[in-house]
Amino acid sequence: MLAELSIRNFAIIDSLSVSFKKGLTVLTGETGAGKSIIIDAIGLLIGGRGSTEFVRYGTQKAEIEGLFHIHEYHRVYEKCEEVGITITDEMVVLKRDITDSGKSICRVNGKLVTLSVLKEIGQALVDIHGQHETQYLMQPDKHLFLLDSFGDKGFKKELFTYEEAFKEYKDISKQLSELSRNEQEIAQRIDLLEYQYEEITGANLLEDEDIKLEEEKRMLGNFEKIHGHLQDAYHSLYGEGKGLELISSAMADFSQVAALDESLKADEEQFGSSFYVLEELTYKIRDMFDSLEYNPERLNGIELRLDEISKLKRKYGSSVKEILRYGEKVKKELELIQNKDNHIEELKAKQSKVVTKLETSGKKLTKKRSEIAKTLKKAIQQQLKELYMEKTEFEVVMERTEENQFLKTGMDSVEFFISPNQGEPLKPISKVASGGELSRVILALKTIFSENQGITAIIFDEVDTGVSGRVAQAIAEKIYRVSVDSQVLCISHLPQVAAMADTHLHISKSTLQGRTVTKVLSLKTDEKVHEIGRMISGVEITDLTKQHAQELLQLAETIKKSS
Template sequence: MLTTLTVKHFTLVESLEVDFGVGMTALTGETGAGKSLVLDALAMALGDRADTDRIRQGQERAEVSALFDLTEIVAARQWLIDNDFAENGDEVLLRRLLTREGRSRGYINGQAATMQQLRELGEMLIDIHSQHEHQSLLRRETHHKILDSFAGCSELAGELRQIYQQWATTTQLLDKLENASDELNARRELLTFQLSELDELSLAEGELEQLEHQQQQLGNAEAILRDSGSLLQLCCEAEDFNLQDSLGKALQLLANMPGKPAELIEAENLLNSAAIEVAEASREIQQHLDKFELDPERLLQLETRLSAIYQLARKHRIDPPELTAKRLALQEELDNLAGGEGSIEKLRQQAATLSDQYLSLAENLTARRTAAATVFSALVEQQFSALSMDGTKFIPQLTPVKSGQLTANGMETIEFLITTNPGEPPRPLAKVASGGELSRISLAIQVIAANHSAVPTLVFDEVDVGIGGATADVVGKLLRQLGGQGQVICVTHLPQVAACAHHHLLVTKTTGEHSANSGIRSLSGADRTNEIARMLGGARTTDTSLSHAREMLQLGEQTA
């Protein structure tokens, strides 16, 4: 469930942190106070499109964070594991930043996330029923989930999707092998030729580095030989000046010097060490010169070998050190293709077995969906009557797919149709229902499906548009009933609905000389009574409206 929503520099909000609890939470406030900004901010955290005009005036960026408790949401915890997002105990934090330049960044548990990932995870956590993009009831794929959940066959539907994916993967590979034999043969020939080139090259591990080192040495052989001779002259062989003679003269001067102070004794020690080091260096240089040979033939061999390596690497469009890995990859592909002809029959058998398993599961699923659809329709229509939508018909339509066609959702498509007036043909919800109607239709469906719903948090906006009186009482009771089974957040302007809430949040707006700011505070006791009275009687609160408010709150608390 949603536990905390944090909003910074978003529309009218400077900084805001709201805590939510289990049950039904009502958000109320004066018109224009910003009641819907909570839902707008929440939708932004869930990956909805966000415009820069949502950033508070005078600020460079807006930020929204939503913290959810995942204790009871197994699917969401598994999604985090499957998508390699860091664990955060039984919680997950969704965060969204929007800059004035139009850049938008999303995060899940502190790790960068795409908007698609925010939306995917968000759909497991919360369902927003309003005129936002999160109106899942308008998406046909949601209709499968709702009906399957009501029918108690969600696991069966999941097993069917897994079998379908295996069948689809198998048939795709089979089609590729059957329809592309000429291409496969050509590919085999190319792979064989490429492998023969690499085998002929026979590049050993570490050979490239050795060859390049030797080439560098031999390529600079003349310069190395010349400079080595010069070094030897400087160290010991030059007649006019060399290091060994000079050090010897210096040491002789020091040796003949009587009564040397400590500093000169230390200098003599250092020069003795230097003379030893110069002598050893001279021997090393002489040994190098004695064994050093100019070898143009070897240099030619090295350059020929390196040229062959570089040319083959260019041919494969890789760096030379990657040739060994390339050979392994080509061999693996060739091995897979080599077994292609023999695996076609095996794949045919696998596809047939998976198809039989699919059909068995699909027939069972169809039967359970068909039986559940009738019961589901009747129960939803009962709720329609309670919500002053008498005569509205609800039809979960199951349409068989083409014979022999396998789909991920079974042997039928499912779409919720509705008629709001007698004599009209059933039509999809998106083409019939207005915003207010859709919220009430969604409410009716969710009340029936709530015991089976995997989405723990339901948000309703404008569920009470165009209703009042007894119908408003029913809406409030239904929302409280839903809240008793999970978490419901409702933006409302009706006191009958607000009085039924387990928690009450008041949205206020303060206007200064240069800016306005929206805030939210929790109401209880007399503050809540006053707010219900204000909703009943407008700006002027009377003893009568206060008495009526207290009565409504008492009745709301008695609602199961």
């Protein structure tokens, strides 16, 4: 769900922070108060097209930030993982700034992202439906996903089986394509690979050789410093009146005390152990000092070897490990190409088996999808009937791909068709003109798909325009039903919808220091009655209007309890 929305310097909004709750939140207010501006801000937050016109006059940038709570299996996890974004505590924070020069700065959980990435993640969290905009359900390429989301566990298991076989099929096809290049390309490729392999193997590299050589180079390059410090350390510790002799004397004195005080026995042993460790270290320093020998020829040889390795790194990897790994890769590719005829035959035989598996699984998917489509059609027809659109026809149109043409999702294409008026032919839902009827069709679809679609928040922006009476009440009940499975934010002029709200926000504007500002107020019960009364009567609110508003609220509570 969208938990918090923060807006600064956006259109007529100076600074606004709104907390949202689960369920149905209805936004009402006078025309021009700023209701749609809040929805516009959310639209930009999820990747909508920006403009300098959104930046409040006299400011340098507009800032929009939203906090979303998601469940642990939400599909946005996968999208974030693809671009290296970490999600912690099941929270996603989207942020977008639009400068007065028109530039956009987008962030997801603090990480800078492109607008396209913000849009992909944002539209997995929020679906906005307005009078002239119907994002997800109006895109034909999404209809197959929506139909599949209506399937049961058995269908999803079969879909997974198909997808695994499809991955194998694509991998084999890629290998065959690479092996089937013309002879000239293959000969050129062999020459390049042989040169690379000979260059790598001819260098006789040892794993981590570069690291060891760098360490040795550092030692030889600092010979004088190392030699001097070792000599000073040894002479400070060993000799008459030096460190070891003084510590030995101190140890003897302490042993005399320990002989008189049993409690110091352990300290005496520790004293002795420390002395012998220090004595051993002194001899080690002496040996290092004696064995240290400056060898300019060795230093020169190391530098030449490191230079040779550096040239290989520029071509094949950033370390000796990576170079050796690349060499193994080249060797395998050479073997594959040089024995390509055998490999092609093996791959073709393997591909034939996978194609059979794909055809079998694809046919099962088609059959199951046909069954799902019938169930979906029946469910949506029922929803349309409840919205007083019993004459409207809905159909899931499925088409098979050509023979041996496999898609990632199967062998089917799916598109939703409707006929809003009796006697009219079925048409793609994406091509039906916007209007009150289409709004109800979309609402019926969202009622069905809200639970399976995985969208965190659904926004309805005045989808109820142009309806009244029993249709208005039916729409109010449907919008509430959608909010049971997904958080819903709804801008509405219908008192029936406002009465169904779990949270009722009133949007108003006022003038402060010569500038227009927008305010948001969460209404209490008596304030709800007054606002719904205003929506019923317009300007004058009478006792009868208030009574009607209270009746609507009571009816809404009865409907919610029965749901």
